[in-house]
Amino acid sequence: MLFNSFEFLIFLPVVFVLYWFVLNKSLRIQNLLLLTASYVFYGWWDWRFLSLIVFSSFIDYFCGLAIEKSTRSGKKKILLIISLLVNLGFLGFFKYFNFFAGSLQQAFNTIGYEIDSFTLDIVLPVGISFYTFQTMSYTIDVYNAKLKPTRDIISFFAFVSFFPQLVAGPIERATNLLPQFYKKRKFNYAEASDGLRQILWGLFKKIVIADNCAIVVNMVFDNYTDMNASDLFLGAFFFAFQIYGDFSGYSDIAIGTARLFGFNLMQNFKYPYFSRDIAEFWRRWHISLSTWFRDYLYIPLGGSKGGNSSKIRNTFIIFIVSGFWHGANWTFIIWGFLNALYFLPLLLLKKNRMNTNTIAEGRLFINFKEIGQIGITFILTLIAWIFFRAASVTEAFNYTKSLFDISILSVPSVDMKPLLYILMLIPVEWLQRNRTHGLYLHNGEIPILRWFLYVFFFCIIFFFGAKSQSFIYFQF
Numbered sequence: 001m002l003f004n005s006f007e008f009l010i011f012l013p014v015v016f017v018l019y020w021f022v023l024n025k026s027l028r029i030q031n032l033l034l035l036t037a038s039y040v041f042y043g044w045w046d047w048r049f050l051s052l053i054v055f056s057s058f059i060d061y062f063c064g065l066a067i068e069k070s071t072r073s074g075k076k077k078i079l080l081i082i083s084l085l086v087n088l089g090f091l092g093f094f095k096y097f098n099f100f101a102g103s104l105q106q107a108f109n110t111i112g113y114e115i116d117s118f119t120l121d122i123v124l125p126v127g128i129s130f131y132t133f134q135t136m137s138y139t140i141d142v143y144n145a146k147l148k149p150t151r152d153i154i155s156f157f158a159f160v161s162f163f164p165q166l167v168a169g170p171i172e173r174a175t176n177l178l179p180q181f182y183k184k185r186k187f188n189y190a191e192a193s194d195g196l197r198q199i200l201w202g203l204f205k206k207i208v209i210a211d212n213c214a215i216v217v218n219m220v221f222d223n224y225t226d227m228n229a230s231d232l233f234l235g236a237f238f239f240a241f242q243i244y245g246d247f248s249g250y251s252d253i254a255i256g257t258a259r260l261f262g263f264n265l266m267q268n269f270k271y272p273y274f275s276r277d278i279a280e281f282w283r284r285w286h287i288s289l290s291t292w293f294r295d296y297l298y299i300p301l302g303g304s305k306g307g308n309s310s311k312i313r314n315t316f317i318i319f320i321v322s323g324f325w326h327g328a329n330w331t332f333i334i335w336g337f338l339n340a341l342y343f344l345p346l347l348l349l350k351k352n353r354m355n356t357n358t359i360a361e362g363r364l365f366i367n368f369k370e371i372g373q374i375g376i377t378f379i380l381t382l383i384a385w386i387f388f389r390a391a392s393v394t395e396a397f398n399y400t401k402s403l404f405d406i407s408i409l410s411v412p413s414v415d416m417k418p419l420l421y422i423l424m425l426i427p428v429e430w431l432q433r434n435r436t437h438g439l440y441l442h443n444g445e446i447p448i449l450r451w452f453l454y455v456f457f458f459c460i461i462f463f464f465g466a467k468s469q470s471f472i473y474f475q476f
Contacts, residue, residue, distance in 0.1 A: 064149035127167030185262030195259030202252030209245030211466035
């Protein structure tokens with residue numbers, strides 16, 4: 001079920017009314033409703049794949065209890081390994097089997113051994129990378145004694161499958177989200193109102209920004225050999241805002257929806273295109289995944305401790321694994337490799353924590369130095385996004401090479417309308433860069449201003465929204 005679909009427009013109010021006005025006497029019944037609603041939400045795509053979520057939930061629920069009960073460290077480790085193997089096994093089979101099978105066949109063919117293709121017709125379950133990492137955080141934290149295992153099976157299953165963020169995040173830690181299922185929740189009008197505003201802002205970013213950009217992006221990348229450099233630049237530029245509007249828009253809708261039910265999810269994007277260097281960009285982009293890899297992979301590997309060789313190794317591991325997490329294609333691996341190259345000088349020069357504050361804090365305008373820093377960071381990111389979007393490594397290199405042509409100075413021939421929508425987005429996000437989302441308002445805001453903004457963005461979405469398209473990150 002898509003957030004921007006008619007079905008969800010019916011589904012959300014029905015669940016909301018049942019949750020707050022019919023089943024509000026019992027916390028356990030409310031959690032059971034959320035679990036049922038989450039399975040309906042996911043099963044709307046394909047009921048068959050619900051079995052994967054249910055099976056993973058059972059494994060991690062019982063492994064968590066067994067880890068706490070066990071007195072031997074060796075047995076605890078075995079139980080953790082079982083949990084990880086089940087989750088990563090599902091993820092590896094559905095997402096990466098054909099990639100490894102195809103790569104192995106190509107490797108043998110390269111050295112002169114012809115082998116038959118043994119790829120399978122596998123359907124990738126929507127959101128498997130997200131809920132797999134979410135449930136793994138539970139068993140890892142229980143093993144590390146950071147979290148007590150739950151005996152409330154309904155709360156645990158609801159935590160794993162919580163529908164607002166089930167298929168595209170944020171990837172919530174068990175230490176943050178799971179305890180919220182134990183506490184009695186009371187309806188808070190102010191939080192619910194802010195949740196609706198965040199949903200509205202997310203829909204604007206998805207339907208107006210991302211979906212309009214997608215039309216131009218698809219046309220340019222499908223025909224890049226016939227395009228001049230200025231069109232190619234705009235194609236890459238629009239893709240940068242397509243993926244931002246698409247993914248951060250989903251996160252806004254997810255966070256806002258969760259607030260309607262009394263839950264607080266972590267902020268997943270903090271205006272990343274205002275970043276002054278790549279390190280800052282990765283502290284602001286897909287924060288739930290970046291921090292997951294930091295805590296469960298980068299730090300256990302040694303992080304930034306030790307000599308330069310270990311720092312370089314750990315940096316490339318975390319970025320390449322992050323790229324591979326996004327998809328079974330060499331383009332994603334090179335995307336991760338490029339970001340590691342960008343990040344490495346900052347780490348080695350100990351400047352990776354240089355820009356931790358909000359840009360132009362306390363000021364309305366930025367200075368020339370900050371403009372240059374944002375510009376350089378954005379261009380580096382844009383080049384990496386070409387590899388993320390391209391269908392193959394060859395296409396990505398040819399596309400990038402074609403940008404360095406005198407035709408970059410020519411007048412673009414592609415539709416420029418998405419640029420107008422982007423120019424609506426940037427000022428709002430700049431003014432709101434210290435707040436959690438673009439339509440966040442203080443309680444003291446003038447009511448007529450609030451309603452003007454609601455009507456304005458509703459009209460923009462209704463009249464200028466593009467044809468509904470699936471969220472990009474559903475494929476991951």
